[in-house]
Amino acid sequence: MFKRLLWITIGVGVGVMAVTKAQAYVKAHTPAPARQFVFGPDQDQPPITLQTVQSLFDDFQTHRRAREEELNRQFIDKSAH
Numbered sequence: 001m002f003k004r005l006l007w008i009t010i011g012v013g014v015g016v017m018a019v020t021k022a023q024a025y026v027k028a029h030t031p032a033p034a035r036q037f038v039f040g041p042d043q044d045q046p047p048i049t050l051q052t053v054q055s056l057f058d059d060f061q062t063h064r065r066a067r068e069e070e071l072n073r074q075f076i077d078k079s080a081h
Contacts, residue, residue: 016049 027035 020049
């Protein structure tokens with residue numbers, strides 16, 4: 001089990017690094033109009049990968065807090081009886 005998790009983690013890390021390097025290479029070696037077409041006008045913003053991870057983390061935190069509040073209410077209701 002640990003070996004699988006290790007290899008999956010290594011694979012994901014290598015994949016993310018390869019995509020990041022490929023995007024940096026394309027940005028560095030293409031003319032500005034082609035870059036605008038491929039990557040969009042907001043190239044100075046954080047990479048889409050970072051935005052996606054941040055969005056997923058925010059969603060997780062929101063749902064975690066809501067579930068924690070729900071469980072706390074249930075616990076308080078049970079201990080009040």
